[in-house]
Amino acid sequence: xxxxxxxxxxxKKKPSLVLTLSSAGILIAGGxxxxxxxTQGQLLSRDLPVGxxxxxxxxxxxxxxxxxxxxxxxxxxxxxxxxxxxxDKNLVQLRDRFLTNNGYDFQKDISPWVGEQVTIAILSxxxxxxxxxxxxxxxxxxxQRSTVVVLPIKNPEQxxxxxxxxxxxxxxxxxxxTYEGIAxxxxxxxxxxxxxxxxxxxxxxxxxxxxxxxxxxIQAYKNKTSLATTAGFTDNFPKxxxxxxxxxxxxxxxxxxKIAAESGNRHLPTQVLTQLQNNQGLAxxxxxxxxGIRIKGISWLNPNSQRTLRVExxxxxxxxxxxxxxxxxxxxxxxxxxxxxxxxxxxxxxxxPIPPEQLKASIKSLTxxxxxxxxxxxxxxxxxxxxxxxxxxxxxxxxxxxxxxxMVQASDRARAETSLKKLDxxxxxxxxxxxxxxxxxxxxxxNWFGPLGTLTATHGWLDGDVAFFALGAPISGKIIxxxxxxxxxxxxxxxxxxxEPNPTNGQFFLDVERTTKNFPLPTLLPNQxxxxxxxxxxxITSAVNDSxxxxxxxxxxxxxxxxxxxxx
Numbered sequence: 001x002x003x004x005x006x007x008x009x010x011x012k013k014k015p016s017l018v019l020t021l022s023s024a025g026i027l028i029a030g031g032x033x034x035x036x037x038x039t040q041g042q043l044l045s046r047d048l049p050v051g052x053x054x055x056x057x058x059x060x061x062x063x064x065x066x067x068x069x070x071x072x073x074x075x076x077x078x079x080x081x082x083x084x085x086x087x088d089k090n091l092v093q094l095r096d097r098f099l100t101n102n103g104y105d106f107q108k109d110i111s112p113w114v115g116e117q118v119t120i121a122i123l124s125x126x127x128x129x130x131x132x133x134x135x136x137x138x139x140x141x142x143x144q145r146s147t148v149v150v151l152p153i154k155n156p157e158q159x160x161x162x163x164x165x166x167x168x169x170x171x172x173x174x175x176x177x178t179y180e181g182i183a184x185x186x187x188x189x190x191x192x193x194x195x196x197x198x199x200x201x202x203x204x205x206x207x208x209x210x211x212x213x214x215x216x217x218i219q220a221y222k223n224k225t226s227l228a229t230t231a232g233f234t235d236n237f238p239k240x241x242x243x244x245x246x247x248x249x250x251x252x253x254x255x256x257x258k259i260a261a262e263s264g265n266r267h268l269p270t271q272v273l274t275q276l277q278n279n280q281g282l283a284x285x286x287x288x289x290x291x292g293i294r295i296k297g298i299s300w301l302n303p304n305s306q307r308t309l310r311v312e313x314x315x316x317x318x319x320x321x322x323x324x325x326x327x328x329x330x331x332x333x334x335x336x337x338x339x340x341x342x343x344x345x346x347x348x349x350x351x352x353p354i355p356p357e358q359l360k361a362s363i364k365s366l367t368x369x370x371x372x373x374x375x376x377x378x379x380x381x382x383x384x385x386x387x388x389x390x391x392x393x394x395x396x397x398x399x400x401x402x403x404x405x406x407m408v409q410a411s412d413r414a415r416a417e418t419s420l421k422k423l424d425x426x427x428x429x430x431x432x433x434x435x436x437x438x439x440x441x442x443x444x445x446x447n448w449f450g451p452l453g454t455l456t457a458t459h460g461w462l463d464g465d466v467a468f469f470a471l472g473a474p475i476s477g478k479i480i481x482x483x484x485x486x487x488x489x490x491x492x493x494x495x496x497x498x499x500e501p502n503p504t505n506g507q508f509f510l511d512v513e514r515t516t517k518n519f520p521l522p523t524l525l526p527n528q529x530x531x532x533x534x535x536x537x538x539x540i541t542s543a544v545n546d547s548x549x550x551x552x553x554x555x556x557x558x559x560x561x562x563x564x565x566x567x568x
Contacts, residue, residue, distance in 0.1 A: 047241035049248045051119040051150030052228040054204060056220040059227060060145070060256050062121035063249040067114055071246050074288050078558040079534035086527060098149060098207060102195065113159040115152030122147060123213060124255050146213040151205040159205065163197070180218050186211045232280050232300045236549060240285050240296040247286035253279040253299070278305040291495065292557040300549040308547040310337060313503040318384035319488035321407060321462060323478045326487045327515045331384040333505035335408060336376045367426050369419065378416040381409035389518070390473030399454050400473035401518065407468045416467055420459060441481040497539035498553035508540040534559050
């Protein structure tokens with residue numbers, strides 16, 4: 001199948017998950033607008049993806065894509081020539097698989113009768129019950145992941161004419177059969193992929209790459225075991241609905257985690273899979289705006305889970321405490337709580353970036369401090385981690401191009417000062433650092449000079465009992481005294497970081513252009529450099545929506561095709 005992208009093409013949506021949603025680059029691939037249809041005399045919510053009442057509950061991933069040609073042309077204005085090549089390559093693969101290889105052209109054969117969006121879903125590779133009648137299919141495909149494409153029919157007469165007669169005899173012999181009273185057409189191509197198509201309730205054309213998958217879709221529709229009846233699905237999707245959205249997507253977290261655990265050599269232990277069962281889904285809507293792409297997301301817990309979320313949204317101050325030239329800033333509302341959540345989901349998980357016990361042991365070994373008792377115990381308020389570049393004219397910054405700055409509003413200042421004094425003593429006696437007490441703008445600070453006399457770190461206090469610790473270039477003069485011009489006041493931050501949800505429990509900002517020009521970034525995504533080259537900045541705002549769900553808003557400010565030539 002294909003969607004209009006200047007020429008006849010279709011967009012492939014790759015799943016991605018991030019809390020933080022670094023997943024954002026992959027999400028560009030998906031799309032949807034709100035849609036309505038009558039099914040069994042009931043109105044399907046405008047806020048749900050089309051076909052949500054057909055796609056089985058065990059779908060790993062589903063994305064609804066707009067069929068509006070203008071939306072696709074708008075998407076193609078973003079990025080670079082390289083990102084367009086990647087986009088087109090994926091689109092052509094899907095177009096050829098579902099349309100071209102079977103003799104169909106999207107604009108000529110599909111566009112006249114299809115609705116405002118189509119949905120593509122990937123189902124889990126669970127064994128499928130035998131069909132009512134044997135069909136020619138490779139037994140090895142039974143346990144493979146399969147694809148379902150749902151196309152809403154807005155003009156039944158035109159659709160009937162196109163679908164009545166298969167257009168490409170070379171694609172293989174078409175077989176007609178009936179399942180649960182619904183007529184099915186399927187190919188027997190001998191190429192290993194047998195396409196199957198059925199019209200459900202006269203409103204939806206369902207195409208799959210496995211005849212048994214078509215039966216699963218019919219069963220889901222008739223037995224009401226579809227995505228629309230998945231726990232939390234209809235409650236949470238409306239919370240991120242956007243008019244004229246380009247895409248909507250859904251990720252089945254426990255099912256996806258199970259698949260990930262079974263692939264490769266690194267398996268998730270039972271206790272981690274049990275934890276992930278507490279999470280039910282991640283969903284989002286994607287909109288195209290003049291300067292980039294906006295993603296409104298929500299994740300929710302399984303209603304049967306005993307776990308609940310702590311509704312605490314008290315972040316938002318940290319962008320006002322760092323200077324306007326800040327390259328990156330990540331803030332949160334409660335570091336102590338964040339660590340507790342991380343421990344509960346990471347204990348024994350080999351895929352965790354840093355195993356909790358290993359981190360605690362490392363800090364104990366290096367500093368002789370207990371991570372939880374000496375440090376986290378007074379870090380129960382808002383915190384941030386920032387990258388602040390050094391000033392070219394600052395001779396003390398010759399050894400470092402930037403500073404990694406940690407800030408936290410102390411919930412117990414006396415305890416914090418005791419811990420910092422312990423840390424000073426360890427650096428002095430164990431590592432032979434020179435500890436220098438001085439002041440900046442009338443506020444006391446402590447500098448650490450390494451054995452070779454290099455200023456390595458600084459810590460001190462800002463107004464409001466905010467402790468800071470800067471590692472690298474000396475930046476005390478940039479954050480003390482209180483700033484008149486801050487990161488929060490810059491046009492780029494205001495344009496990039498979403499103002500909603502508000503109040504918030506965390507924000508993220510990354511000036512991609514300036515950062516990638518000066519510092520290497522760790523590889524987190526396939527084709528990451530291609531994506532970063534097309535991106536100006538990334539902003540995220542999150543909040544605990546209620547005791548069962550989290551909200552995320554993401555904005556990617558993007559370059560437009562041709563900008564690189566203009567800049568030369």
